Amino acid sequence: MTSIGTGYDLSNSVFSPDGRNFQVEYAMKAVENGGTSIGIKCKDGVVLAVEKIINSKLLVPGKNKRIQTVDRHIGVVYSGLLPDGRHFVNRARDEAQSFKSIYKNSISVPHLMDRLGIYVQNYTCYNSVRPFGIVSIVGGIDDNGPHLYMIEPSGSCWGYSGAATGKGRQLAKSELEKLNYEELEIKEAVKLAAKIIHLAHEDNKDKDYELEISWVSKEFTKGRHEFVPDDLLEEAKKFAEEDDDEEEEEEEEGDEMQE
């Protein structure tokens, strides 16, 4: 990498002569190795999903949740350094709570994203701190309908219809690009989320993963951010693995033919 040895990558808040901030770019590297996270915005809600890599058999299945709730109507998922993510969520909660204590109304998703963008960007401006090692995907419903945003270590924050980050992001993004977001309904989106995470896991097949999916929907969760119910999660998992079996069978058949 061109940055090494030039000295411009040692500190935050210093540009290289060609106008890059290397510390921020390194932070992105931390994200690229994390488990894949995705978000889907459909016409009646938002779905968040994450591929939770199981690092140890001793971890209790179904615990150590990765998707978190910021306010009743907003959820977050992120890839990268998990403690950085926890800190980010704490800040998001504080912002949501302080907004409510002043205005007696829940914060809107775009407004929360504004504030968080500013917060994350601040960590690129001082050499006493390092940028956040996460890319987070934030989704929720407010008076203006569903919203989905993604924040990067640089502090840049964009609205998306479908967002992906982490190790399998390339594959996930190409899958997300195939969807029709105007027509997509949330129950379908839950299944697709499971499928996309499943496909994205191909890159990382040597490790097991656990699937976590949450949703926000006017119809199914009364505008609250919640984990999807167990039966729907099972249905989604089944849907995700359906084509697998066919492929395997085809492969097996192919093998037999060769023999």
Place this chain on the structure above:
Amino acid sequence: MNHDPFQWGRPSNETYGAYNHQIANAGVPDNTTHASLDAFPKMHTQQPIITGTSVIASKFNNGIIMAADNVGSYGSLLRFSNIERLIKVGSETVVGLSGDVSDMQQIERILDELETSEEVYDNDGGDYLRAANVHEYLSRVMYNRRSKMNPLWNSIIVGGFYRDRTPFLKYVDLVGVTYSSSTIATGFGSHLAIPLLRNLIPEDKDYVKVDEQQITKVVEDSMRVLFYRDARSGDKYSQVIIKLDEEGKVVFEFTKEVKVENQSWRFAKDIRGYGSSQQ
């Protein structure tokens, strides 16, 4: 009218004579300066403004019932008739508030914040908020405020379940006093409704002998009696029943706009000073 900043809006002395500051015990004297205003002791709530009257509540064999009407009074004026004074907190707790309505709204916000930090943020499925937790929290808030000589002007009843699924009912008020009982009422209800409720449940332990139908009937009667005799009450109330179904799952029934039925005002004509003044 006097336009001096310290006298603004007062009738002018020339026309009406000097104002007698004794009238208002916290009056601002004529020789007031900014400095002397700062020196004046800080004032806190000294009486409620818009008020809600009684809340009544009782245990029964597999749950609790609570009722409160929808009136907000401004002194003796029936100012609002759409005030909801029963609040659902978490999944199986109800909080009923009488007293100052603005303080009630403040408590509503405090409880909303509590619910957010204990339930919404918890996504690993830990233990959840129960009535006992909510009551203890509120009692700390109320005592803390009274110790600052700035009370939240309310009497509060919290109803729900203990961890072992026995009914929970407990009271806390503006000075931080708490007690629990099988039948609790605030305000006028403690004079008018408690005797009726205790007819059915004479001693604390007797609530187990009373079923939902019996207690609902007595609560209905109590709300009627309160409407007859409490001049700050209304004929429309909200009622919450929290109970266990056959499988032991909590059922939370929130009924709004219950009417006080079967009214009979025949007794009124025999009472001097009640209703018509033809006597």
